[in-house]
Structures are given as structure tokens and as C-alpha cells.
Amino acid sequence: MGKSEIYVVGGGAAGMAAAIEAARAGAKVTVIDENEQPGGQLFKQIHKFFGSGVHRAGTRGVQIGRDLLKEAEEAGVKTRLNTVAYGIYPGKRLGLICGDHTEEPASPIIILATGASENALAFPGWTLPGVMGAGATQTLININRVLPGRRALMVGAGNVGLIVTYQLLQAGADVAAIVEGLPYIGGYGVHASKVRRAGVPILTSHTVLRAEGDETVERAVIAQMDEKWQPVVDTEEVLEVDTICLAVGLSPLAELAWMAGCRFSYLPALGGWVPVHDENMESSLQGIYVAGDLAGIEEASTAMEEGRLAGLSAAEALGHLSVEVAEARKIEVRERLAALRIGSFGDGRAIAKRELLRAR
Amino acid sequence: MKNDDLVICRCEEVTQADIKEVINQGVTTMNEVKRLTRAGMGLCQGKTCGRLVAGILSGETNQPLQELKPSTSRAPTRVLPLGTLSKTTQDDD
Amino acid sequence: MRIEDHPILGKTERRERITLKVDGAAVPAFEGEAIAAALIASGRRVFRYTAKRREPRGVFCALGRCTDCMMIVNGQPNVRTCVTPARDGMVIQTQVGRRGGEATHDLETENS
Numbered sequence: 119m120g121k122s123e124i125y126v127v128g129g130g131a132a133g134m135a136a137a138i139e140a141a142r143a144g145a146k147v148t149v150i151d152e153n154e155q156p157g158g159q160l161f162k163q164i165h166k167f168f169g170s171g172v173h174r175a176g177t178r179g180v181q182i183g184r185d186l187l188k189e190a191e192e193a194g195v196k197t198r199l200n201t202v203a204y205g206i207y208p209g210k211r212l213g214l215i216c217g218d219h220t221e222e223p224a225s226p227i228i229i230l231a232t233g234a235s236e237n238a239l240a241f242p243g244w245t246l247p248g249v250m251g252a253g254a255t256q257t258l259i260n261i262n263r264v265l266p267g268r269r270a271l272m273v274g275a276g277n278v279g280l281i282v283t284y285q286l287l288q289a290g291a292d293v294a295a296i297v298e299g300l301p302y303i304g305g306y307g308v309h310a311s312k313v314r315r316a317g318v319p320i321l322t323s324h325t326v327l328r329a330e331g332d333e334t335v336e337r338a339v340i341a342q343m344d345e346k347w348q349p350v351v352d353t354e355e356v357l358e359v360d361t362i363c364l365a366v367g368l369s370p371l372a373e374l375a376w377m378a379g380c381r382f383s384y385l386p387a388l389g390g391w392v393p394v395h396d397e398n399m400e401s402s403l404q405g406i407y408v409a410g411d412l413a414g415i416e417e418a419s420t421a422m423e424e425g426r427l428a429g430l431s432a433a434e435a436l437g438h439l440s441v442e443v444a445e446a447r448k449i450e451v452r453e454r455l456a457a458l459r460i461g462s463f464g465d466g467r468a469i470a471k472r473e474l475l476r477a478r
Numbered sequence: 479m480k481n482d483d484l485v486i487c488r489c490e491e492v493t494q495a496d497i498k499e500v501i502n503q504g505v506t507t508m509n510e511v512k513r514l515t516r517a518g519m520g521l522c523q524g525k526t527c528g529r530l531v532a533g534i535l536s537g538e539t540n541q542p543l544q545e546l547k548p549s550t551s552r553a554p555t556r557v558l559p560l561g562t563l564s565k566t567t568q569d570d571d
Numbered sequence: 572m573r574i575e576d577h578p579i580l581g582k583t584e585r586r587e588r589i590t591l592k593v594d595g596a597a598v599p600a601f602e603g604e605a606i607a608a609a610l611i612a613s614g615r616r617v618f619r620y621t622a623k624r625r626e627p628r629g630v631f632c633a634l635g636r637c638t639d640c641m642m643i644v645n646g647q648p649n650v651r652t653c654v655t656p657a658r659d660g661m662v663i664q665t666q667v668g669r670r671g672g673e674a675t676h677d678l679e680t681e682n683s
Contacts, residue, residue, distance in 0.1 A: 152556075152635070153654075164579045178579070205553025213553055235636060238526050240494075245485050245639075247616040247629025254633035257653075262608035263583045265572040266630070267616075289574050333627045334616045369529060373551040384544035390529070391548060488631070489638060491623040521638040521649070526631075 122148040122196065124432050125212055126229045127203045127374060130158020131418045132410025132425035133231035134186040134195075139429030141193035144438040148225075149195055150214060152202040156190075157183035158233055160418060162256040165281055179418060180260075186422075203232075206378045210405055227405050227432045230375055231425060234368035234389065234411035239273060242328040244362075248335025252282040252365035259289045267361030271338045272296040272318075273326050279365030280309035286363075287316050294357045297324040297340050299347070306463070326362065327354065335360050370412045378406055383477045387470035388414030394477040397452065398431035399424055402478055407432060414474065416458075416467055423455045486534065487527040489520020497531060501538045508549040511535060518549055523556075573612045589659035598663075606652035606663065607633070607640050618642050618652060619666040642666050 124140050126133045129151035141147045149156065163179025190197065198216070205213030211224040236251035243249070248267060252274065258266045268291060272283045275298035283293050296313065301323045303310050310320060323343050330337045342353035368389055375393040376382070381402035382391045392414045399407045407428040410421035427448060434444035459468035482495035492515045500514045508531065511517060517531050518524030524531075532546045576582050587602040591609060600609030607630050610618070617627040618640050631639040635654035643664040644650040652663075 154656075180580075202556045204556040207553075215554075215556065235525055235634075236632065237529055240484055240486055240530055242481070242484060245488055245626055245628060247618070247627055250629075250631050250633065254630060257633040258608070258611065258630070259574065260580065262605055262611075262633075263574045263577070263580075264608045264612045265574060266611060268572070288578050290572070334629070371525075373523070373555040376548065376551040377553065377555070382547070386543075390543075485624075485626075488628075491621055491626075521641075522636055526637050 122146050122223070122225050123436050124148070124227045124229060125150060125223065125225045126231060127212070128158065128231035128233055128410070128412070129153075129156030129197060129199075130231060130233050130410060130421070131160055131182070131186070132233075132412070132421040132428075133158070133229065134190050135422040135425030136229050136231060136407075136409055136429035136432070137195040137425075138186065138189045138193050139426045140433045140438075141190070141195045143430070143433035145433045145436055147195050149190070149197045150201045150203055150212070151197065151199050154199055156187060156197060156199065159253070160186070162253070162260045163418065164260050164285065182418070182422075203374060206374045226436065227407065229399075229407040229409060229425075229428050229432060230393075230401075230412055231408070231410045231421075231428075232371045232374060232412050234415055235371050236364065237367040237369055239326075239364050239366045241326055243330055243335070246329050246331055246335050247333070248331065248360050249329055249362045249364070252278050252363040255361070255363045256282050256285060259285055265289055265291050267335075267359070268292060269294055269359045270361035270363055271326065271340070271357055271359045272363050272365060274298060274304075274365030274367070275300075275310070275320050275322070276304040276365060276367065277306060277309060278368075279363075280305040280313050282363060282365060283313050283318055284309065284316065287313075287318070291361075293318045294338075294359050295340070296320045297326055298322045299325050299343065325349070329362055331360075335362055338362050368411065368415045370415065372412060375401065375406075375408060375412065378403060380406065380408070381477070383474055385414070385470045385473060387466045388416075388474070392474060394474050396478050397427075397475060398448070399428035400431060405435075414467065414471060420455060420458050420467075423451050423458065427451045427455070486530050487515070487517035487520060487524075489522050489526070490516045490518075492517040492527075494534060497534050498538060501535065506535075506539055506541065508532060508535065508546055512549040523551075524549060587659075589657065591657060591659075591661050591663055593663045594665055600657040602659065603656045606642070606644065606650075606655050606657045606661070609657050610652065610663075617665070620668070622668040625667070 123145050124147045126137045126149045129149045137147045137149045160179040160183035202215040214221045236253045270293050272279050275296050327339045329335050338357045338359050341349040380393040393401050393408045395401050401408050409424040409428040433439045484494045496515050589602050591598045591600050598613045616629045618629050628639040631637045633653045635651045640653045641649045643666050
């Protein structure tokens with residue numbers, strides 16, 4: 119088969135899109151993924167995506183995941199599953215755990231598409247079984263097909279909190295309430311309405327004070343907060359729940375990028391510390407590209423487009439695409455990315471992304 | 479439970495009090511907090527507690543978050559059974 | 572509780588029925604599913620007790636990152652049950668501490 123020219127770390131939306139694009143241009147691509155099957159978070163997304171037709175509006179994440187897998191196979195992308203990247207060394211050498219041994223392949227180009235991890239919120243009782251990430255809840259319901267509990271408290275009214283609340287209800291669980299620390303709902307109105315119509319109260323300026331229970335969560339105590347983020351006296355309420363889901367944001371999973379020596383910028387609008395990159399998705403290090411949530415927390419649609427951009431740029435850098443052909447295609451992708459970063463939700467990300475580009 | 483008894487690093491069971499104590503002793507960086515309390519040295523290598531520690535450090539020392547780079551990432555970033563390292567291939571194919 | 576018929580995902584495809592031995596008790600499972608899924612379906616939420624404070628932990632991230640769901644599987648400690656497939660006859664024990672040990676109701680008898 120020949121040596122891989124491009125190693126893509128992470129087989130989620132961004133990684134697969136990058137691999138497909140590069141492989142179609144003629145590059146030899148290997149995708150590394152720690153899971154049993156690639157697709158990243160897509161297989162947890164059972165709701166229909168928004169956006170235009172080109173962004174597969176009306177399609178569920180699960181289907182997009184399946185489509186990507188098929189396209190990757192057809193393009194000749196090599197996938198190594200159950201393989202974990204534990205390090206990255208000078209010379210673009212990766213450290214991989216492959217079952218019972220490790221490997222350290224080097225390649226001219228590495229595309230990091232390692233995604234994001236859920237943020238934590240610490241409060242007394244947060245280590246009790248029953249407290250988990252909202253994404254974890256989603257994994258249990260949509261992939262493992264088990265209910266984590268019977269009655270949940272959702273912490274966070276961003277898109278993840280709203281969507282997972284709805285998915286809990288669809289799966290047959292009860293949600294006592296959503297508490298959101300900010301005085302407004304961060305997620306899309308359409309999700310919030312769905313949840314409210316289903317009878318779940320969304321309590322803004324509220325927080326969870328503590329979780330209680332003997333060995334597992336049995337109750338949650340919530341309270342209203344004042345402008346100084348202090349609990350308001352006499353607003354404590356005890357909710358009988360056995361599950362508390364934390365939907366308090368995502369942060370890029372950037373250890374490999376840090377280890378490689380990439381330069382980072384701190385941009386709260388994109389999830390915190392984000393590796394800087396140029397308009398080709400190349401990091402501050404030659405030959406190392408970044409794409410997807412790693413390059414800033416956005417959505418699956420932007421992840422796929424960034425992946426395409428990285429894949430095209432990598433293929434061009436290797437000589438598989440002429441500058442003219444590559445540039446024409448990249449312009450199309452960049453236009454689609456810009457179209458995804460508009461409106462009250464997209465603006466903040468668009469601004470942050472421009473800052474990220476400038477920082478390189 | 480007093481709030482400072484709150485576990486911050488779940489893997490190593492390092493509490494808010496433990497972290498505040500080393501900060502009181504003069505620690506100002508994420509690396510030092512990690513080295514002295516072991517927060518971030520456990521099996522998850524700081525994936526869960528990193529931001530929480532940064533928040534505490536920021537609050538206690540008045541350093542804005544953008545000045546607190548995460549503690550140094552060193553390989554391995556994942557749990558690696560000792561036996562596997564002795565069977566490393568550098569074969570690039 | 573298992574989700575058998577989901578409004579969007581449809582009927583859950585089932586693989587072969589198997590049996591796990593968890594702290595001595597037989598627990599039903601499906602071949603290849605995450606061990607944690609079978610345990611949660613059987614009503615169990617405490618997977619291990621921590622080394623220092625002997626506090627209960629269960630599934631937290633469900634992705635294999637946080638390591639809170641670790642149990643002793645076929646004698647091997649620190650197995651992340653949320654990403655490890657269940658196989659027939661697996662012997663699973665509540666892990667106490669880091670290197671593992673038999674958990675009993677009387678935690679003083681565990682070896683660490």
C-alpha cells in the first residue's frame with residue numbers, strides 16, 4: 119500500500135472530511151481513532167441538523183456519520199481503529215498505542231482533529247455516581263441504549279443542555295428542570311421551545327448548590343443566584359433526581375498540539391485555549407494542521423468544512439493538487455464556512471476565528 | 479461539607495483546600511500546582527480538572543485566565559500499560 | 572433501564588445474550604456492548620471506591636477519558652468499563668483503591 123503521507127488523528131466529522139478530501143486528491147491517508155468505530159460525536163446526534171442543503175440540513179448526525187464512513191472507504195482512506203495517539207515527537211512522529219504494542223510512525227503531514235472534551239462543574243457531591251457530563255448521558259442513551267437514571271437535573275441551557283434534555287425525554291426519562299447560571303438561555307430558541315413545550319422548566323440565573331445521596335445521587339439542591347453569582351437566601355429548592363447532567367461547555371482536546379509546540383491563543387468564544395492556524399488550517403508548525411472542535415468549539419458542519427480545508431491544503435502541500443485547483447476549491451469551502459458563522463450565534467465565533475488567524 | 483473540602487482533581491482526590499494551600503505558599507503557575515498537589519497527574523492527566531484548577535488559580539492570584547497556560551503536556555497523554563512500550567516499532571509502514 | 576424501542580433510533584439491534592459475573596452475582600448482558608451499559612441496565616451505579624477517601628464513583632464521561640468507571644475485569648484492575656466490550660463469562664469486581672482489591676461491605680478487609 120505504501121507509506122502514509124498524511125496521518126489524521128481523530129476520525130470524527132473533521133478528521134473524516136479531511137481524510138476523504140485528501141485521499142480523493144490522491145494522497146495516501148491514514149486515520150487514527152481510539153474508538154471501535156469512527157464518526158466521533160456524530161453517532162450521538164440523533165436530531166436533525168440545521169443549515170442549508172449543502173450542509174445536509176434535515177439530516178441526522180447519525181446518517182452523516184454513516185455517509186462519511188462510506189465515502190472514506192470509497193476514497194481509499196486507511197483507518198486504524200482502537201488506536202490511541204499518546205504523544206507527538208519532533209519530526210512529526212506520532213506515538214500510537216495499538217493493542218499490545220506501540221508504534222511511532224512519522225509522516226510529512228499530520229492533521230490533528232481530536233475534538234473536544236466536556237467541561238466540569240465542581241460542587242459538593244459532584245463525584246457521586248449519577249453526576250455525569252451531558253455528552254456522557256447522550257452516549258449512554260443513543261449509543262449504549264441505556265437510561266442513566268429515571269429523573270435528571272440538567273445543568274446548562276446551551277444547545278447541548280437543551281438537546282440532551284429533549285433526548286432524555288424521548289428515551290423515556292424525566293427531567294425535573296434545567297438550571298442555567300446566566301440570566302438568559304444560550305441555546306437556539308427552537309430547542310428551548312421544544313423543551314418548554316414538553317413541560318421542562320428552564321430556570322435562568324439558577325445553579326446547582328450540591329448533590330446529595332448515600333452512595334449515588336438521590337437529590338439535587340438548586341437555588342437562584344444574584345448578580346454577584348451568590349445564592350439568593352431562601353430560594354433553595356430540593357429536587358428528587360437520580361441523575362445530574364453537566365452541560366457547561368466544551369474545551370478543545372489539545373494535548374497533542376501543546377506537546378508538538380503549536381502556538382495557542384486564549385479565546386473564550388471558541389472554548390478557551392485554541393491552537394492558532396492560518397486560512398489553510400495549518401498550525402504555527404509547518405506540516406501540522408488542525409480542524410474541527412480542536413480548532414475552536416463550533417458545530418459539526420464547521421468541523422466538516424474545516425476538515426475539507428485541511429485535507430485540500432495538505433494534498434496541495436504534497437503536490438497532489440495544483441495551486442490553481444486547490445485554491446479554487448478552498449475558496450468554495452471558505453465561503454461555506456463564512457456562511458455558517460453568521461447571525462447572533464455565529465458572529466462571536468467569526469470574530470474569534472479572525473483573531474485566531476491574525477495570531478498566527 | 480465545607481466548600482474547601484470539595485474534590486477538584488477526581489483522579490488524585492485533590493481538594494480545593496489542597497490547591498489553595500499551595501497557592502498561599504506562593505505558587506503561581508499551573509505546573510507548580512500540579513507538581514505540588516498532584517492535581518492533573520492522575521490517570522486522566524488533567525483532562526477533567528485542568529480548567530477547574532485554572533479557575534481557582536486565577537481567582538486566588540488575580541491572574542487572568544489567558545495568562546495561565548495549562549501544565550505541560552508530556553507523553554504519554556493516555557494510560558499506557560508498561561509492557562507495550564517495550565514493544566515499540568518505528569517502522570514507518 | 573434499557574431502551575428497547577426508540578422513537579428515532581428504532582428497535583435496538585441485539586447481539587447474543589451472555590452472562591457476566593459481577594461481585595459474585597450473575598448479570599445479563601449482550602455480547603460486545605460496553606460493560607458499563609450492562610451494569611447500568613442491571614441497576615448498578617457504583618463501580619469503584621477511591622483510594623484516599625473511599626468514595627463511590629461511577630460513569631462520568633462515558634468515553635474512556637475520566638477513568639471513574641474502572642473496575643477489575645478478569646483479574647485486571649483499572650479497566651475502563653465504558654469502553655470495554657462485554658464477553659461471556661467475564662468476572663467483574665468493584666475496584667477499591669488504585670491497584671485493586673476485592674471490595675466487601677467491610678472495607679477494612681480489602682488489600683491494597
